[in-house]
Amino acid sequence: MPHLAAAYNLARWLTRYDQDAEDVVQEAFLRAYKFFGNFHGGDSRAWLLTIVRNTCYTWLRQNRAHELTEEFDETLHDVTRVDVNPETLLLHDAQQQLLRQALEALPVTFREVVIMRDLEGLSYKDIASVTDLPLGTVMSRLARARTRLQQYVTAHLHTEAERGL
Amino acid sequence: MDCDETQDLLHGYLDDELDVVSSRALTQHLQACPACMQAYEAQLTLRTALRTSALYCTPPPSLHKQVRAEVRRASRAETRPMWWTWGGLSVAVAMALVVLLVWGGGLEHRRAPVEAHVLQDVIAGHVRSLMANHLTDVFSGDQHTVKPWFEGHVDFAPPVPDLTAQGFPLVGGRLDYLDNRPVAALVYQRRQHVINLFVWPAPPGAARPASTVTHHGYNLVQWTTADMTYWAISTLNAQEMQTFAHGVQQHIAPL
Numbered sequence: 288m289p290h291l292a293a294a295y296n297l298a299r300w301l302t303r304y305d306q307d308a309e310d311v312v313q314e315a316f317l318r319a320y321k322f323f324g325n326f327h328g329g330d331s332r333a334w335l336l337t338i339v340r341n342t343c344y345t346w347l348r349q350n351r352a353h354e355l356t357e358e359f360d361e362t363l364h365d366v367t368r369v370d371v372n373p374e375t376l377l378l379h380d381a382q383q384q385l386l387r388q389a390l391e392a393l394p395v396t397f398r399e400v401v402i403m404r405d406l407e408g409l410s411y412k413d414i415a416s417v418t419d420l421p422l423g424t425v426m427s428r429l430a431r432a433r434t435r436l437q438q439y440v441t442a443h444l445h446t447e448a449e450r451g452l
Numbered sequence: 453m454d455c456d457e458t459q460d461l462l463h464g465y466l467d468d469e470l471d472v473v474s475s476r477a478l479t480q481h482l483q484a485c486p487a488c489m490q491a492y493e494a495q496l497t498l499r500t501a502l503r504t505s506a507l508y509c510t511p512p513p514s515l516h517k518q519v520r521a522e523v524r525r526a527s528r529a530e531t532r533p534m535w536w537t538w539g540g541l542s543v544a545v546a547m548a549l550v551v552l553l554v555w556g557g558g559l560e561h562r563r564a565p566v567e568a569h570v571l572q573d574v575i576a577g578h579v580r581s582l583m584a585n586h587l588t589d590v591f592s593g594d595q596h597t598v599k600p601w602f603e604g605h606v607d608f609a610p611p612v613p614d615l616t617a618q619g620f621p622l623v624g625g626r627l628d629y630l631d632n633r634p635v636a637a638l639v640y641q642r643r644q645h646v647i648n649l650f651v652w653p654a655p656p657g658a659a660r661p662a663s664t665v666t667h668h669g670y671n672l673v674q675w676t677t678a679d680m681t682y683w684a685i686s687t688l689n690a691q692e693m694q695t696f697a698h699g700v701q702q703h704i705a706p707l
Contacts, residue, residue: 291519295511309515316519317526330632383505390507404467405502408605408627408634411469430463437498 290332291316293407294339300402301343301395307350315342333413340399340417347395357394359431382440389439397432404429453477458488466495468580468629475580500589503605503627570683573630575670577637578648578685581626587646588624588639598625602636610636610651610680613703620647620696630683640696647686647696654681662697664690673697677704 294315299308315338322338347355390398403409403417414425453461453474458481464470465478482489581587590601595612602610605627614622623639628650635652654676662675671693673684684697 291511291516292508295515296509299509305512308509309512309518312511312515313519313522317522320523320526383501383507386501386505387507401502405499406508408629410629410632411464411467413632426464426469429467430460433463433495433498437494440498 290335293332294335296406297336297339297399297402298343300390300406301340301399302346303391307346311342311346312339314346315339318342330413333409333417336403336407336409337417354395359394359397359435382444385440385443386436389436392439393432393435397428397435400425400428401432401436453481455481455485455488458482458485459491462488462492462495466492466499472576472579503589570631571665571667571672574648574650574672574683574685575667577628577630577650578670581628581637581639581648582646587626589626591624593622593624595622598622598638601625606634606636606652608636608653608680610638611700611704612638613700615640615696615699615703618695618699620699642686642688642692642696645686645688647684647688647693649700650683650685651680654679662694662701664694666690675701680704 291312294312295308298311298315299305302308302311315335319335319338344355390401393401399418400414403414404411409417411422411425414420415422418425420428458478461470461474461478465475470478482492589605590598592598592601593616595614599609599612602612602625612622612625616622620640620642623641623646626637626639628635628637630650630652633652635650638649638651640647640649658676658681659678660676662673665672665674670685670687671690673682673693673696675682675697682697682700684693684700686693686696688696
């Protein structure tokens, strides 16, 4: 199956559970098969991911609607500037878990752009087409999401340092 | 460019998504502004952490089978009245699988010739790599470091020729984005010239011998083997570029 890994990775990050991701991927491939007639060439991975994403959103709406209305809390932190020392972000194994938590803590509409860009390597143009968002929104969501990830990781590392871990 | 603008464009810069003019302005600002440089470096570290992490979720091996079975079932349900006499694996199922396989990659070559646009992409990729100070993601002259790095970053295994003996030391590798897909960029050096060698999988039957192009002062050599497309670009003179291309070809198909 082409792009199964990409489909699963996105579904797993959007639904956050293995079994839910598997269900969504099966459903998405069925839809892809059914709508194959609508595929007019171009990047087949982006086309499939669009279907996976739509299937995820339908699934979330039916099962965990609150996750879709979660807002990006701007009041918690000032997201325009972060004072982060790059060295504190040199992640090793233990901190990978932290990065995972940080990603899962992002609202789904922000999480997905990071997954598509940094894990899947899609271009802004492809992300815009998969999410049906303007390019500028893709860029600004990425900026806010990554800044938040950085804050999350840094804050936890500082807490650990204070506890003497 | 001031700090606010820089913050706005920083992520486009990190992702090589800016136009050349903004990219250059941003590079200049970063060199002059330690605060923005620090923000940039922090983001670069985060991005590297994300990309090199084990955060990519791979599907369980069983899922592949399940999905295929589902698609088969669906195609059978749709087509039974017509095809049931074929029994077992119906023609419709075979067709469904062919459709999925074709869709996997074969469709690329149905598109109109994209040479001109690929050429532009290759030049843009080369220029970006030099201007955005983003020449390599993996900085190593050792092919045994660079080659495994790509395994985690692209869905194919680009050959990484060692051309030190021919006078083209390897500098490193980088992930780039050309022709609407992620590609491997290998970086070599000859005196002060940087050579980018872009490699990505070719559709079946696309093989063609090397051709050279000169465009905007860049010398490019392009060829396609049975499985990969290669584009080499540099400001190096045409003759040395051909020596380089020849070295690469000998490495991938030793005579």
